[in-house]
Amino acid sequence: MASIDEQFSQAYNHWDLEALYTDLASAKGKRLTPVEKCHLRGLLCGLSPGEIAEKLGKNGKGVETDLCATIYKYVKNLLDKSDEKVENWRNIGEWLDNSGYKSQSIQVKGLDISPDKTVVNVTNINIEKNHIVFFISMKIPTSQTADIRQEETENN
Incomplete structure (x- = not known):
């Protein structure tokens, strides 16, 4: 169990x-x-x-x-x-x-952004003028047929 x-x-x-x-x-x-x-x-x-x-x-x-x-x-x-x-x-x-606690899923044709496939790395953390600033890089796998254009992502 x-x-x-x-x-x-x-x-x-x-x-x-x-x-x-x-x-x-x-x-x-x-x-x-x-x-x-x-x-x-x-x-x-x-x-x-x-x-x-x-x-x-x-x-x-x-x-x-x-x-x-x-x-x-x-x-x-x-x-x-x-x-x-x-x-x-x-x-x-x-x-x-x-109240906004449910995760927002983003659907883009050809992308699989499920948590088990997406890699997120925090590369740097700074404090600037009372703000914490994170520099983040993301790797999101795409399929061979992914055709992502600006107008497609704007429509989703």
Whole structure:
């Protein structure tokens, strides 16, 4: 069985989890626990609390109770929705998506920019006038038939 840190890892393909973990830790006042991160990833993969519990071999009511006391509360605090009720577990993903935490995918014919194929290197980091400046190089594989023109990328 996969470790708790590996459960629901497909959420990394569609969500900016590192930013989300950091921001939720600020809302919580301390870092998220591995269990909290796991439950959040499960929700972001579109699984109900019952389905998360089933995949983790836990009690469904227990996971629901944990989510209400932790993730739901942290998300509401983060997004200034403290007065709103979580009517459905899907609200969490919708709210986070609307707040920009879902990764934006770029579709360009002939390019495969999936995280496992794209190579990103940070070549230099400087501090200039109270700003951190990163110099980044990216290698994105293309197919033999890639025909990328300016007007095609502008249309996407």
